[in-house]
Amino acid sequence: MANPAAVANAYAAMSSLIGGAGDAAPAARGSGFGEMLEKSLAGLAEQGRASDETAVRALSGKADVVDVVTAVAESELALDTLVSVRDKVIAAYEEIMRMPI
Template identity: 40%
Template sequence: MIISSATNKSAASAYARTQSGTSLADAVTSIDDNTTDETSTSFGETLQSAIESTVQTGKDTEAKAASGLSGHGNLTDIVTSISQAQIVLQTASTVRDKVITSYQDIMRMSI
């Protein structure tokens, strides 16, 4: 995880406010105000980006496999691409399973 200097400043200023007796609500509001739109992304945007990356990896792998079948591809590139696509697919399947499990756990909660 890469931590930006803006995050470090926000954390340091929040810590300083907690030491000086500033309320937690004021500290949280201040942290939210210091967050820039350039560095923050929503969960949906992150998920959308991951899905697009997965689809693009699959398309690239299919293109390399097709060029290999026609006799124009490099065998090392093809095998590497297929291995990468396999890892991406396994990751996507694991994330999907975790989301389904989380949803099922939420549905079992009593309100």
């Protein structure tokens, strides 16, 4: 089961990427789905680096094991979210391809 703090952090990260979707249309803000995906991927990569740094600090005795477990859980949650989005995009593409012209 995911740590509640990890879930809250992941939710905060995703809401900051979306940036208040109800405020303005994506075209008006100059950002679209592709840009949101780029930011999400960059955030996922940064999350992985932070998790790795925490693990290295723990091995050198400078970080607590709880910090490592939390960082790994947050990375796992972010990766699971990315995989879910990927699956939905693929399903949508397949549905579009089945539509008659």
